[in-house]
Each structure stands twice: as structure tokens, then as C-alpha cells.
Amino acid sequence: MASIRGVSVKSLGLKDxxxxxxxxxxxxxxxxxxxxxxxxxxxxxxxxxxxSSGEIGQYKQSFRFANYVDAFLxxxxxxxxxxxxxxxxxxxxxAIAYPLAYAIAFKSGRWKNILLVLIxxxxxxxxxxxxIAWKQILGEExxxxxxxxxxxIISPQTTLTATSFAVVTGLAYNFLPFMTxxxxxxxxxxxxRTLEASGDLxxxxxxxxxxxxxxLSMPGVVAGTLLTFIPAAGDYINAAILGSPSNKMLGNVIxxxxxxxxxxxxxxxxxxxxMAAILIFVTVYIRKAGTEELV
Amino acid sequence: xxxxxxxxxxxxxxxYAFLGFTYLxxxxxxTFAFSFNDAGRSNLVWKGFTVKNWKNPCGAPDxxxxxxxxxxxxxxxxxxxxILGTLIAFALGRYKFTGRSTTxxxxxxPMATPEIVLGASLLTMFLNLGVTPGLVPTIIAHVMxxxxxxxxxxxxxxxxxxxxxxxxxxxxxxxxxxxxxxxxLPLVAPGIAAAALLAFSLSxxxxxxxxxxxxTVTTFPKFVYTAAARGIPAQANVIGSSMFFIALIVxxxxxxxxxxxxxxx
Numbered sequence: 001m002a003s004i005r006g007v008s009v010k011s012l013g014l015k016d017x018x019x020x021x022x023x024x025x026x027x028x029x030x031x032x033x034x035x036x037x038x039x040x041x042x043x044x045x046x047x048x049x050x051x052s053s054g055e056i057g058q059y060k061q062s063f064r065f066a067n068y069v070d071a072f073l074x075x076x077x078x079x080x081x082x083x084x085x086x087x088x089x090x091x092x093x094x095a096i097a098y099p100l101a102y103a104i105a106f107k108s109g110r111w112k113n114i115l116l117v118l119i120x121x122x123x124x125x126x127x128x129x130x131x132i133a134w135k136q137i138l139g140e141e142x143x144x145x146x147x148x149x150x151x152x153i154i155s156p157q158t159t160l161t162a163t164s165f166a167v168v169t170g171l172a173y174n175f176l177p178f179m180t181x182x183x184x185x186x187x188x189x190x191x192x193r194t195l196e197a198s199g200d201l202x203x204x205x206x207x208x209x210x211x212x213x214x215x216l217s218m219p220g221v222v223a224g225t226l227l228t229f230i231p232a233a234g235d236y237i238n239a240a241i242l243g244s245p246s247n248k249m250l251g252n253v254i255x256x257x258x259x260x261x262x263x264x265x266x267x268x269x270x271x272x273x274x275m276a277a278i279l280i281f282v283t284v285y286i287r288k289a290g291t292e293e294l295v
Numbered sequence: 296x297x298x299x300x301x302x303x304x305x306x307x308x309x310x311y312a313f314l315g316f317t318y319l320x321x322x323x324x325x326t327f328a329f330s331f332n333d334a335g336r337s338n339l340v341w342k343g344f345t346v347k348n349w350k351n352p353c354g355a356p357d358x359x360x361x362x363x364x365x366x367x368x369x370x371x372x373x374x375x376x377x378i379l380g381t382l383i384a385f386a387l388g389r390y391k392f393t394g395r396s397t398t399x400x401x402x403x404x405p406m407a408t409p410e411i412v413l414g415a416s417l418l419t420m421f422l423n424l425g426v427t428p429g430l431v432p433t434i435i436a437h438v439m440x441x442x443x444x445x446x447x448x449x450x451x452x453x454x455x456x457x458x459x460x461x462x463x464x465x466x467x468x469x470x471x472x473x474x475x476x477x478x479x480l481p482l483v484a485p486g487i488a489a490a491a492l493l494a495f496s497l498s499x500x501x502x503x504x505x506x507x508x509x510x511t512v513t514t515f516p517k518f519v520y521t522a523a524a525r526g527i528p529a530q531a532n533v534i535g536s537s538m539f540f541i542a543l544i545v546x547x548x549x550x551x552x553x554x555x556x557x558x559x560x
Contacts (some may be wrong), residue, residue: 022390029379029442030401037405037440040416047419096315103312117546118316123496125323126543128519129535130528132328135323141340176319226407234409237502241523251411251503258415258507264422271415275408282407 010280041275048268059265071269073252082274085164086233089171093179093228094221096172101183101220102213106192119180127174133172135161138242162244170238178227186220187213222289230278250274250278323539330532337526348529352537355528361518362534368430368514369499372437376498377491379438380445388444405443406473413440414507421508422425436508437501441494448493452486485553496542 050059057282072079104115122130136162138144148154160166190213198208236251250270257267303310329338333345353359387398405413417436421428459481464474502516509517519531 002364022386022392025382025386025390025399029383029446030398032379033405033439033442036417036435037413038401041408041412041418043423044412047423063450063525071430076482081302095304095319099308099311100315101310103315107308113550115312115316117543117550119319121539121543121546122319122323122498125326125535125539126516126519127500128502128516128523129326129527129531132519136339137321137325142358171457173318174323230380230407234411235503236411251409254411254415255506258418260415267415268419269411275412278409279407 044134044268044271047264048272050265052265064265067265067269068273071266072273074266075250075270076252078248078250079273079277081248082233083277085168085171085239085249086229086235089168089175089232090179092168092172092226093176094225097176097179097183097224098221101180101187104180104184105190107229116181119177119184123177128237128241131170131238132172133242134166134173138166160246161242164243164247166242167239167247167249170242171232171235172228174235174238175228175232178231179224182223182227183217183220186223190216214239218289222286226282226285230282233278234274254272326532327536327539330529330536332529332532334529338529338532339526348533352530352533355522355530357513358515358518358528358530358534361513361515364430364512365515366497368434368437368505369495371434372441373491373495374499375408375434375438376441376445376494377487380442380490380494381449381487383442384446384449384453388450402443402446406438406447410440410501410503411507414504417504428508428512430512430535433505433509433512433514436504439499440501440504441497444493444497445490448490449483449486452483452489456482485549488549492542492545499538 046061047059049061049063049065051061051064051067052058053063100119104112104119108115136142140161141161145154145160148160151157154160194212194216195208198212203211234251236249236255239247239249239252254267254270254274257263257270329341330348331344331346332338332341333343334340335342335348348354383398383402386392387395387402414436417432417439418428421432426432456479460478461474464478465471469477500516502520505514506517506520513521515531515534518525522528522531
């Protein structure tokens with residue numbers, strides 16, 4: 001990867017300009033992110049150690065770090081569920097998206113651009129509508145469950161919605177384009193001659209895939225899994241629509257703490273823990289996968 | 296049978312891709328089909344074909360107000376995020392400067408932060424400052440999470456440009472500004488357009504961050520979520536399907552346009 005990056009950086013012909021121009025270009029956007037991304041995160045951190053000052057919705061700073069312990073212990077079940085669901089959904093999405101991206105990159109010919117548009121197209125029908133559509137398709141009134149029951153694939157008591165199965169497949173479904181596009185981008189860059197060379201050296205299809213295609217597509221795998229895992233771990237819509245109360249994820253707890261219970265410090269502590277956990281996970285993962293070609 | 300297995304093993308990946316696309320589009324088709332359902336308030340069971348929902352998409356109470364808010368928020372956020380993001384992308388794609396990796400990190404972090412954390416942190420800040428959630432805080436939030444996606448998209452386009460085109464313009468005595476306006480900008484324009492489309496679709500479809508910061512202002516996704524409890528009116532399916540077709544037409548028209556331009560060159 002290093003050599004590829006080296007070449008691309010050189011051919012970019014970056015100007016070694018000592019002028020202030022690049023800073024003038026950066027300033028508006030970066031100041032915006034500092035004020036509306038960094039500062040809010042700091043506010044969230046401050047909120048997370050506050051305690052109630054008696055009135056509802058009023059808090060004072062008392063540096064009570066035990067908020068974190070309390071919040072974590074109270075919702076450790078949802079916390080671990082978020083990570084388990086997101087991990088399974090990410091693996092599922094990878095399994096669905098890899099062959100899809102492979103087919104678009106290598107087998108689609110002149111249909112390539114159309115197929116790429118089709119990958120993103122479902123985005124434009126609101127994702128809430130699509131999730132609710134899944135609920136109705138798999139639900140008690142829907143066609144799938146009737147067929148399954150008639151064919152005795154599932155027992156009359158079994159439901160498809162309000163299960164962890166529905167939540168996980170919902171997550172995998174909703175973030176599938178985020179997985180497919182980076183995979184496609186890295187597969188598309190592979191020179192088909194490297195695959196031919198592998199065949200010439202008597203590797204069969206599977207060996208070629210394992211030794212050539214897969215390693216070369218690793219940047220896409222890493223980017224795709226991150227873009228799926230991160231939103232999936234923080235999501236609460238799929239759990240709210242497709243799950244039952246026993247499938248609640250951390251996002252549902254944070255949402256309820258904010259809007260139903262009006263307990264901002266706990267919500268803030270949970271949000272902060274979620275973000276920290278994800279950042280640690282991402283850092284370890286990127287180190288392990290050995291690629292920093294993300295942005 | 297042998298023929299079939301041979302065909303299948305040769306075309307396995309194509310069959311698989313077909314199934315993948317089917318899976319991706321089932322809920323889209325379902326949403327479209329049920330926009331023709333003669334269902335009244337709750338669009339749960341098929342009750343017969345009608346086009347009355349398409350004739351009267353604003354028929355459900357508040358739905359077009361919500362849609363209007365979403366379009367307003369989406370448009371303003373897209374313009375602001377596209378300008379801010381494109382400027383950053385040019386700085387990153389064209390210049391060496393100190394603080395480059397910090398900039399990259401600052402662009403990457405909002406994408407690596409779950410939406411619920413972004414939404415909750417902004418709400419916390421607004422509450423601390425005594426700002427009431429509403430339209431402006433929502434736009435502020437949308438611009439924030441769209442910037443990074445604009446930067447990444449436009450930067451990729453800048454990186455794929457052939458630097459010799461700019462050198463050629465300079466050799467033909469164009470000054471730096473002329474080169475930028477006549478050569479660089481037209482070449483980067485498709486990337487900026489793609490970024491704007493992406494920003495709009497992210498903003499239009501956002502629920503989580505919006506829900507935290509919009510207060511009493513209803514957007515289309517918020518309308519759908521609230522309606523879901525008591526049954527979604529078929530008009531929501533009409534609007535969802537229309538957005539799908541409009542976006543598809545815009546993207547395909549853009550493709551044809553860029554193919555034509557390529558053919559000219």
C-alpha cells in the first residue's frame with residue numbers, strides 16, 4: 001500500500017506553498033467543526049459529571065465520575081447487546097456485500113455505472129419507510145410469515161419481527177450501501193492482470209481469491225466494516241421498530257434518558273462511553289488490519 | 296441437470312448479485328406498491344388499488360409541512376456544507392501545509408462518531424447556551440455532519456485529476472486564477488455535484504440528529520416515525536417513492552451529461 005500511496009501523492013503534485021492560502025481555505029470549515037463538533041463533545045463531557053440541582057432539567061457541576069459507573073452498570077446489558085448486534089450485522093453485511101461489489105467490479109461490463117447507482121438508490125426512499133416496510137413484510141399481517149407457517153418452516157407461535165434476528169438483519173440491511181461502496185472502490189482498483197498472473201501460476205479460483213484478490217481488497221474491507229459497525233452500534237431505530245423491549249440497544253437507553261426520563265447526566269455519560277468504546281475499537285481494529293488509508 | 300449446474304457455477308456470482316439487488320429493493324418496491332393502497336389512515340393491509348394518494352399527496356394532516364421543512368433544511372444545509380467542505384478539500388488535495396494530519400483527523404472524527412452522540416452533544420451545548428431546539432439548530436447540526444462527507448467526496452475527485460492538464464494551461468500562459476476557473480473547477484465540478492447530492496440525501500433522510508435538535512419542528516422522517524405508532528398514511532409512501540424516482544432521474548441525467556462531455560473531449 002505504501003508504494004501505491006507514495007506514487008499517488010507524488011503525482012498529485014502538491015504545491016509546497018508557504019502562503020496562507022491553504023489556511024484561508026481551511027479556516028471556515030474547521031472553525032465550524034470546532035464550534036459545532038468539538039465544543040459540543042466537551043459540553044457533553046461536562047454534563048456527564050453533573051448532578052441534579054433539585055429541579056428537573058437543572059444540573060450543577062460536581063465532578064461526579066461515579067455517574068459513569070452507575071450508568072454503565074444500569075445498562076451494561078444494552079451496552080453489550082449494541083456491540084454484539086453491530087458485530088453480527090457487520091459480518092452479515094460483509095458477506096452480502098462482498099460478492100455484490102465483486103460482481104459489479106469484475107462482471108458488470110457496461111452496466112457498471114447503472115449498478116453503482118442502484119446500490120445507493122434505496123437511500124432515497126426514507127430509511128424509516130424502508131425499515132417500517134420490513135416490519136410489515138415480516139410482520140403478522142405480511143406475506144412471509146404466512147408462507148413460512150403454511151410450509152411448516154416455522155411453528156405457529158414463532159414470529160419474525162420483535163426478535164433479535166429482525167433487529168440484526170435490519171441493521172445489516174440499512175448499512176449495506178456503506179459496506180458495498182468502499183469494497184467496490186478497492187476491488188475496482190485491482191489490476192485484472194494480477195488475477196491472470198495468479199491463474200498462470202496454477203492457482204485455482206479459490207487460491208487466487210485467498211492469496212490475491214482478498215489481500216488487495218483489504219482497505220475496502222476495513223473502510224466498509226467501520227462505516228457499517230459505527231452507525232450500527234449507535235443505532236436505535238432498528239431496535240425500536242423491528243425489535244421488542246428485550247432487544248433494546250444502548251441508543252434506545254440514551255434516547256429514553258434524554259427525552260422520557262430527562263436525566264441528561266446519565267445520557268451524557270452513556271453517550272461518552274459509547275463514543276470512547278467505539279474509538280478504542282476502531283483504533284485497535286485499524287492497527288490490526290494494518291491500513292490507515294481511510295479518509 | 297448437468298447443463299444447469301455448469302451454467303450455475305459459471306454464473307454463480309451473477310445470480311448472487313441479482314439476489315443481492317432484489318434484497319436491497321424489496322422494501323422500496325413494497326413502499327411503492329403500498330402508495331397505491333386504498334387504505335385510509337393505516338396502511339397495513341392491502342385493501343385495493345387506487346391513485347387517489349398520488350393525486351392528493353398532501354392529504355394526510357401535516358405531511359406536506361413536514362416535507363417542506365425537510366426540503367428547506369436539506370437545501371440550506373447542502374449549500375453551506377458543500378461550500379465549507381469543498382474549500383477544505385481543495386486545501387487538502389492541492390497544498391502541503393503543517394497541520395495536515397490534524398485536519399484529516401478532524402474530518403474523520405465526525406464520521407466515526409455515532410449519530411446519537413453527535414445529536415446528544417449538540418443538544419447539550421444548545422441547552423447549556425439557552426438556545427431552544429428548532430429549525431436553525433437543526434440546520435447547524437446537518438451542516439456539521441455533512442461537511443466530512445463533502446470533503447471526502449470532493450477530495451477523491453481532486454486526487455483523480457491529471458495534473459498535466461493544469462500544467463498545460465499554465466504553459467499556455469494562463470495565470471493561476473484562470474487555470475483554476477477554466478480547467479480545475481470544471482473538472483472537479485462533477486465531484487462537487489456528487490457531494491452536494493450526497494449531503495442533501497443525508498440531510499433529508501436524517502432522523503436521529505434531527506430528533507435531538509429540532510424541538511417542535513417536524514421533518515419528514517420525524518413525521519414518519521411519529522405516525523408509525525398509529526399507522527403510516529399512504530401519502531408518506533407517495534412522497535418516499537417520489538423522492539426515489541426524482542433522485543434516480545437526477546443521477547441518471549448527470550451520468551448522461553458527463554458521458555456526453557467525455558465524448559466531446
